[in-house]
Amino acid sequence: QTCALPISWLSGVAVDLIPEDMTRAGVTITGDIEPDDMQTIERTMTTYGVWNQICDTIKWSRLYGGALAVMLIDGQQPSTPLRIETIGKGAFKGLLVLDRWMVEPSLNDLVTEYGPDLGLPKFYTVTADAPALPRMKVHYSRILRLVGTPLPYWQRVMENLWGLSV
Numbered sequence: 001q002t003c004a005l006p007i008s009w010l011s012g013v014a015v016d017l018i019p020e021d022m023t024r025a026g027v028t029i030t031g032d033i034e035p036d037d038m039q040t041i042e043r044t045m046t047t048y049g050v051w052n053q054i055c056d057t058i059k060w061s062r063l064y065g066g067a068l069a070v071m072l073i074d075g076q077q078p079s080t081p082l083r084i085e086t087i088g089k090g091a092f093k094g095l096l097v098l099d100r101w102m103v104e105p106s107l108n109d110l111v112t113e114y115g116p117d118l119g120l121p122k123f124y125t126v127t128a129d130a131p132a133l134p135r136m137k138v139h140y141s142r143i144l145r146l147v148g149t150p151l152p153y154w155q156r157v158m159e160n161l162w163g164l165s166v
Contacts, residue, residue: 015166019058023051048094054144056097061146066100066162068124069144070133078133079123082141095144100162102130103138107160111140120145121161 026045029038045051053069060067070078072093076086105121112118122140126133147163156162 015062016059019055019062022058023055026051044092048092050095053095053097057095057144057146060097060099061163062148062166064099064101064162065148065159065164067146068098068100068103068138069095069146070098070138071142071144072096073142078142079137079139081139096132098124098126098130100160102127105160105162 026042029041033041057067057069071082072095073082073087074091074093075088076082076091103124103126106123106125107121109122111120111122117140120140124138124140124143126136126138128134148166149164150156151159151163
């Protein structure tokens with residue numbers, strides 16, 4: 001019983017250290033964007049806690065073997081593919097972090113287009129007891145999907161296409 005506290009503390013450090021280090025300072029935006037627009041993007045990311053939500057997504061993916069950050073776009077249906085050109089000014093409302101146990105991946109409807117999402121679920125249905133968006137169907141183009149430890153194909157199938165906890 002005396003080892004329970006140090007082990008859980010040490011596990012917490014193992015899960016949290018890397019995500020906190022990765023997201024602590026955000027990013028530097030560069031390119032052909034006007035300085036005022038860069039400041040607006042940075043201010044919006046701070047207002048909506050984007051770096052905190054990305055940090056939580058990484059933490060939960062490491063802890064549970066997978067997590068999603070759902071882009072919250074006002075006035076759009078989450079079940080439709082994201083088209084960046086249709087996002088109006090002020091429509092981005094932040095990210096909703098959901099761990100792998102709060103969503104049901106569409107294991108019989110997978111992405112068939114070539115690219116990094118090939119073979120992954122096309123949709124994720126939020127569980128009825130999730131804290132937000134209950135029973136909502138979300139298209140894969142509207143999420144940031146992270147896994148903990150990646151697995152070989154058949155083991156990944158056993159885990160509903162997720163990974164393992166770090």
